[in-house]
Structure formats: structure tokens, C-alpha cells
Amino acid sequence: xxxxxxxxxxxxxxxxxxxxxxxxxxxxxxxxxxxxxxxxxxxxxxxxxxxxxxxxxxxxxxxxxxxxxxxxxxxxxxxxxxxxxxxxxxxxxxxxxxxxxxxxxxxxxxxxxxxxxxxxxxxxxxxxxxxxxxxxxxxxxxxxxxxxxxxxxxxxxxxxxxxxxxxxxxxxxxxxxxxxxxxxxxxxxxxxxxxxxxxxxxxxxxxxxxxxxxxxxxxxxxxxxxxxxxxxxxxxxxxxxxxxxxxxxxxxxxxxxxxxxxxxxxxxxxxxxxxxx
Amino acid sequence: xxxxxxxxxxxxxxxxxxxxxxxxxxxxxxxxxxxxxxxxxxxxxxxxxxxxxxxxxxxxxxxxxxxxxxxxxxxxxxxxxxxxxxxxxxxxxxxxxxxxxxxxxxxxxxxxxxxxxxxxxxxxxxxxxxxxxxxxxxxxxxxxxxxxxxxxxxxxxxxxxxxxxxxxxxxxxxxxxxxxxxxxxxxxxxxxxxxxxxxxxxxxxxxxxxxxxxxxxxxxxxxxxxxxxxxxxxxxxxxxxxxxxxxxxxxxxxxxxxxxxxxxxxxxxxxxxxxxxxxxxxxxxxxxxxxxxxxxxxxxxxxxxxxxxxxxxxxxxxxxxxxxxxxxxxxxxxxxxxxxxxxxxxxxxxxxxxxxxxxxxxxxxxxxxxxxxxxxxxxxxxxxxxxxxxxxxxxxxxxxxxxxxxxxxxxxxxxxxxxxxxxxxxxxxxxxxxxxxxxxxxxx
Numbered sequence: 001x002x003x004x005x006x007x008x009x010x011x012x013x014x015x016x017x018x019x020x021x022x023x024x025x026x027x028x029x030x031x032x033x034x035x036x037x038x039x040x041x042x043x044x045x046x047x048x049x050x051x052x053x054x055x056x057x058x059x060x061x062x063x064x065x066x067x068x069x070x071x072x073x074x075x076x077x078x079x080x081x082x083x084x085x086x087x088x089x090x091x092x093x094x095x096x097x098x099x100x101x102x103x104x105x106x107x108x109x110x111x112x113x114x115x116x117x118x119x120x121x122x123x124x125x126x127x128x129x130x131x132x133x134x135x136x137x138x139x140x141x142x143x144x145x146x147x148x149x150x151x152x153x154x155x156x157x158x159x160x161x162x163x164x165x166x167x168x169x170x171x172x173x174x175x176x177x178x179x180x181x182x183x184x185x186x187x188x189x190x191x192x193x194x195x196x197x198x199x200x201x202x203x204x205x206x207x208x209x210x211x212x213x214x215x216x217x218x219x220x221x222x223x224x225x226x227x228x229x230x231x232x233x234x235x236x237x238x239x240x241x242x243x244x245x246x247x248x249x250x251x252x253x254x255x256x257x258x259x260x261x262x263x264x265x266x267x268x269x270x271x272x273x274x275x276x277x
Numbered sequence: 278x279x280x281x282x283x284x285x286x287x288x289x290x291x292x293x294x295x296x297x298x299x300x301x302x303x304x305x306x307x308x309x310x311x312x313x314x315x316x317x318x319x320x321x322x323x324x325x326x327x328x329x330x331x332x333x334x335x336x337x338x339x340x341x342x343x344x345x346x347x348x349x350x351x352x353x354x355x356x357x358x359x360x361x362x363x364x365x366x367x368x369x370x371x372x373x374x375x376x377x378x379x380x381x382x383x384x385x386x387x388x389x390x391x392x393x394x395x396x397x398x399x400x401x402x403x404x405x406x407x408x409x410x411x412x413x414x415x416x417x418x419x420x421x422x423x424x425x426x427x428x429x430x431x432x433x434x435x436x437x438x439x440x441x442x443x444x445x446x447x448x449x450x451x452x453x454x455x456x457x458x459x460x461x462x463x464x465x466x467x468x469x470x471x472x473x474x475x476x477x478x479x480x481x482x483x484x485x486x487x488x489x490x491x492x493x494x495x496x497x498x499x500x501x502x503x504x505x506x507x508x509x510x511x512x513x514x515x516x517x518x519x520x521x522x523x524x525x526x527x528x529x530x531x532x533x534x535x536x537x538x539x540x541x542x543x544x545x546x547x548x549x550x551x552x553x554x555x556x557x558x559x560x561x562x563x564x565x566x567x568x569x570x571x572x573x574x575x576x577x578x579x580x581x582x583x584x585x586x587x588x589x590x591x592x593x594x595x596x597x598x599x600x601x602x603x604x605x606x607x608x609x610x611x612x613x614x615x616x617x618x619x620x621x622x623x624x625x626x627x628x629x630x631x632x633x634x635x636x637x638x639x640x641x642x643x644x645x646x647x648x649x650x651x652x653x654x655x656x657x658x659x660x661x662x663x664x665x666x667x668x669x670x671x672x673x674x675x676x677x678x679x680x681x682x683x684x685x686x687x688x689x690x691x692x693x694x695x696x697x698x699x700x701x702x703x704x705x706x707x708x709x710x711x712x713x714x715x716x717x718x719x720x721x
């Protein structure tokens with residue numbers, strides 16, 4: 001048993017969960033969604049064990065670092081945080097069908113890590129810049145933020161498929177009430193915003209001790225700030241201007257595009273200090 | 278008033294987000310040649326006019342920040358007086374009417390008489406929701422408790438933190454600097470050069486690099502690089518410290534960071550010189566800048582220098598030694614000897630072929646020297662922002678009211694309801710838990 005095996009297992013378990021959720025949505029069978037939930041829980045367990053085992057393996061190889069050092073490890077951790085947060089939310093709100101757009105996101109993160117040939121799953125030693133206690137705090141907070149935004153994105157998406165008059169005949173009638181979706185999206189964004197804020201701050205304090213500047217307008221920094229601005233706009237529109245519903249869902253989706261660009265786009269299209277992940 | 282509107286906030290944030298993108302796709306802090314090569318002279322003119330080459334320091338970008346700050350200050354002053362009255366009211370009045378149409382309101386009847394039940398309810402309420410206040414009127418008794426009134430200040434803390442951050446940034450850019458310093462092993466310096474303006478900056482002390490070490494992993498990737506630095510004042514050694522990436526040295530408000538390293542000219546190297554006419558092979562250990570006679574008195578070979586990155590027809594061939602063949606027949610050529618290609622000099626097809634056999638690696642350490650008196654302000658801002666966000670989003674001003682009414686045959690009719698300025702979910706939960714506990718004590 002090694003970590004890559006466990007993590008590929010997690011990938012397929014998440015895929016199965018997505019199938020159940022989407023099936024539940026398409027065939028209006030609540031039972032499928034209940035099943036999907038437990039499959040996600042199993043996937044989360046496999047994912048957790050995979051990450052811990054990889055951590056252990058890096059010690060056995062003599063490198064000894066937390067598995068947060070490259071694109072592969074970050075994607076695996078992204079799926080983990082999104083799955084963990086989702087399990088918590090479904091457990092708390094008891095709305096199972098909301099997983100229909102979230103479970104594919106969880107699957108896509110870890111699947112991308114496994115299937116893109118340019119992303120290596122090899123455990124590599126830590127470069128000097130990453131050797132710091134800030135690594136764990138920075139990565140965990142940033143990814144909790146990303147997970148919150150990913151879930152908010154999944155929930156916002158429902159505005160575009162749920163018909164206004166949710167008649168019982170409608171295919172999508174099973175989706176939750178508007179105010180529940182609205183509240184859930186807001187809660188996820190608030191959660192994401194707090195953690196993105198802490199993530200940027202820990203990164204900034206770290207940069208000050210590694211590079212001598214807490215802020216140097218590096219593309220990764222700038223894009224994380226742009227994302228922070230977008231969600232700050234979301235919060236002001238909702239709390240101070242009374243925006244809600246579809247209009248606000250668009251802002252949430254734009255915010256998530258910002259997250260995606262900060263996460264992937266910056267590394268693919270722009271060059272900078274933050275080139276590891 | 279213009280500056281008191283949230284619309285302005287939203288527009289400013291949108292503009293900040295959009296314009297910030299420019300600096301991530303357009304080269305920043307480049308040289309004019311670089312811009313002309315990349316974008317052509319026409320676009321370069323525009324870049325210059327709009328200061329897009331240093332856009333995050335450009336007047337219009339700073340203006341956007343100033344607008345945001347003024348907006349924050351005006352909005353805060355505008356609203357704070359109203360919030361203040363809510364946070365510190367002269368007297369808190371219990372108004373059960375406010376709870377009549379609340380969604381989470383629950384009602385039930387219990388078998389205890391009202392005064393006995395009220396005693397129990399007070400304790401439970403105090404445990405869950407704060408100090409209990411009572412009110413009686415013709416319909417019955419009301420128990421009221423609230424907490425988190427102060428949390429309404431959270432949002433002001435967040436906004437103050439933004440101002441604090443920008444103040445710190447302003448102080449840093451006015452009084453601080455960022456400079457680079459390259460020191461060979463054994464070398465000292467008391468002047469550094471500003472990373473942007475290239476102007477010299479005199480340090481209040483002298484720094485000496487005693488030693489530089491780099492360790493590699495088996496994979497060849499750098500594991501750790503370390504400089505041993507000594508700080509001197511008036512030729513007195515003050516202290517010696519090793520610095521690594523992520524472990525800077527801080528002294529007198531100045532920070533010294535391990536940023537990079539590179540190979541520098543070795544003190545001496547072993548060269549092998551072959552005379553292709555006679556077949557003579559001679560090996561010499563030559564000190565930097567020294568010369569040795571060539572075989573059969575044909576002239577001299579001089580060890581002239583060292584290049585960390587030798588560029589050969591657009592290819593980086595890595596470290597290379599530079600030598601000079603000064604022959605008696607008047608030929609004087611400079612030759613380059615890349616260490617990765619020992620037979621490189623044969624390609625020249627000259628009478629003498631030179632090869633570098635061995636040398637002691639010498640390094641320079643690349644240090645970044647910074648001073649930023651704004652950092653304490655920025656860090657205070659960071660702390661305030663985290664605390665403020667937490668309070669704003671996760672602590673709410675929550676009030677709960679229990680209404681008790683005498684029903685027939687010694688029973689009490691009870692309702693419970695809660696309100697909050699945000700985070701309704703947690704209030705609903707509080708109400709649910711209260712109802713459960715109340716039912717438990719009434720033995721139902």
C-alpha cells in the first residue's frame with residue numbers, strides 16, 4: 001500500500017460520488033444523494049490516509065516535509081479541503097442535493113492531479129525557500145479559503161438551472177429553496193473570505209522573512225488580492241446594497257474564476273516567485 | 278454625500294481589481310530597451326505616459342487607494358454614531374413584540390406552574406444567552422437575554438485595519454529601501470545599492486561574509502545555502518551569525534536576507550597546456566591574474582578571469598575560465614574555457630591548447646538588504662484585520678426572548694424566539710437547544 005495507490009482510489013471514489021449526486025439530480029431520487037454523501041465520506045477517508053501516508057513516505061525518503069510542496073500535492077489537498085468542508089456543510093444543513101455541482105469539483109481537482117502528464121506525483125525534496133514553519137499555516141489557510149469559494153461556486157451555479165417557479169413537474173424541482181441557497185452561498189463566501197485573508201497575511205509575513213518584503217506585487221500576490229477584492233465587492237453588495245439571487249451569484253462565479261486564475265493561471269501564463277504551485 | 282456612498286466603494290474596488298491585472302501581464306520595472314523590444318516604440322510611449330511600467334506606484338493607482346481610504350473614513354464616521362448608540366444604549370428595553378413574527382419561534386405548554394418554571398427558565402437562559410432581564414405585563418412574564426452587542430464594532434475594526442496597512446505601506450515606501458549586495462567570501466561592505474534606483478546607500482555598520490556554503494540533494498537541487506556574516510562597527514566585531522533562506526539577520530532596523538548565490542573567480546586553478554607542435558604537455562597551478570611561460574619559451578599564458586555563465590552563440594555553457602595566450606610571435610588571443618567541456622579549446626585549432634584540470638570552487642553570496650520601518654504598522658493591520666473579520670462574520674448580536682403565560686390547571690404556556698443581526702443559523706440553533714432544555718426540566 002502506498003500513497004499514490006490510495007490517492008488514485010480516492011479519485012475513483014469521488015468520481016462515483018459525483019455519479020450518484022448527478023443521478024439523484026437527474027432522476028429525482030433522494031436516495032442516490034444520500035448514497036453519494038457516504039461515498040464522499042469514504043473518499044475523504046482515503047484522501048486523508050493518502051495525504052498522511054505521503055507525509056510519512058517523504059520522511060522515509062529522507063526529505064521529511066509536509067505534502068504541500070508542488071502542484072500535485074496542492075491539488076490533492078484542494079480536493080481534501082473541499083470534500084471535508086462539503087461533508088461538514090451537508091451534515092449541518094441536511095440538504096443533500098447541493099452536492100450535485102460540488103462533488104464534480106472535488107473529483108476534478110484530484111483527477112487533474114493524477115491524469116495531467118505534466119504534473120509529476122514524485123516526492124521531491126523541499127527547495128530552500130519553502131523550508132519554513134509558515135508553509136503549513138499558509139497552505140492550509142489558503143486552501144480552506146479556496147474550498148469555501150469552490151463550494152460557493154457550486155451553490156451559485158444552481159441559480160442558473162433551477163427554474164423560477166419550481167413546479168413539481170419540473171426536472172429540477174428537487175433543488176432547495178432559494179433562501180437556503182442564498183444563505184449557503186453567503187456562508188461559504190464568508191468562510192472563504194476569512195481564510196483567504198489569513199492565507200494572504202501568512203504568505204505576506206512569510207515573504208517578509210524569506211525575501212525581505214511583505215509585498216512585492218508578484219503575480220501570485222496580485223491575483224490573490226484581485227480575488228480578495230472581488231469577494232469584498234460581493235460582501236458589500238450583499239450586506240450594504242441588498243443584492244441577492246442571480247445577480248449576486250454572478251459575482252460569486254466571477255470570484256471563483258479569480259480563484260482559478262490565482263491557482264492555475266498565474267503558474268501557466270505568468271512568471272514569478274511563486275512558481276512551485 | 279459623494280464619499281459616504283457604498284456605491285463608490287464598489288466602483289473603487291472594481292477599478293482596483295481590474296487595473297491590478299495590468300501589472301501582472303505587463304512587464305514591471307523593466308528597462309526602456311526591454312519595453313521597446315517587447316511592445317514596440319508606439320506602445321512604449323503609452324506605457325510611459327500612464328506609468329504602466331511601475332503601475333503599482335503610479336499616481337493614478339495611488340489615487341484609487343486614497344479614494345478608497347477617504348471613502349472608508351467618511352462611511353465609518355457617517356455610520357459610527359448610529360452604531361455607537363446601539364452598542365452602548367442608555368437603557369436596554371425588553372420588547373417582546375419584536376419576537377412575534379420571528380421564523381424560529383416555538384411554542385409549547387408545560388405542566389409546571391408559571392413561577393416555578395420561570396426560576397428554571399432563568400437559569401437555562403442565563404447559561405445559553407447571557408444576563409437575563411425580566412418584564413411583566415398583563416399577558417405574563419418575559420425573560421430576555423442578549424450577547425454580542427459589541428460585535429457590531431467588528432466591521433469598523435476591519436476598515437481601520439485597511440487604513441493601518443496602507444499607513445504602514447506609506448511609511449515603508451517613504452523611509453525604507455530594498456537593496457542588493459553581492460559579497461565574495463572574505464569581502465566586506467558598508468554600502469549597498471538600491472534595487473530600483475541603483476543609488477548607493479550607506480549602512481550604519483559594516484558587514485563581512487566569512488564563509489558561504491551550499492548543500493545539494495542527491496537530485497542536484499539545492500538543499501540549503503548559508504552565509505556566515507559578521508557585523509562590524511568602527512572595526513570592532515559586534516557579532517557573527519549564519520543566515521539561511523527564511524532565517525535573516527536583523528540589526529539596527531536593517532534586515533539582511535540570503536537571496537541567491539553564484540560562482541565567483543577562484544583564487545587559483547590548475548591548467549594543462551599542450552603544445553600541439555612538439556607534443557609537450559605542461560601542468561601549472563596559476564593564481565588569479567598571474568601568468569606562466571608557455572612551453573619552449575613561446576610566450577605567456579595568463580589566467581585572466583572567470584564567468585559564472587558563459588554565453589556561446591546564445592547557449593549558456595555554464596562556468597568558464599578566461600585566459601590569454603600572449604605568444605612571442607605577436608599573437609595575443611583571449612580564450613574561454615568552459616569547465617563542462619574540457620576539450621572546448623581544441624576547436625580553436627591553435628598551436629597551444631589549454632584545459633582546466635581542477636580548481637577550488639569559490640562562491641559569492643547574494644544578499645538582499647532591506648529596511649522597512651512600516652512593518653510594525655502593517656503587522657498590526659494584519660492582526661486587526663483577522664480579528665475584525667472574525668468578529669464581523671462569526672460573532673453576532675444575538676437576543677433571545679422567552680414568554681411565559683399562565684394557562685389553565687397549573688400549566689404554563691411558553692414561547693421561545695431569537696433574533697440576530699446576522700448568522701441566523703446559529704440563533705435558530707440556540708432557540709432549538711433552549712426549547713429542548715426547557716422541555717426537559719418541565720418533565721415533558
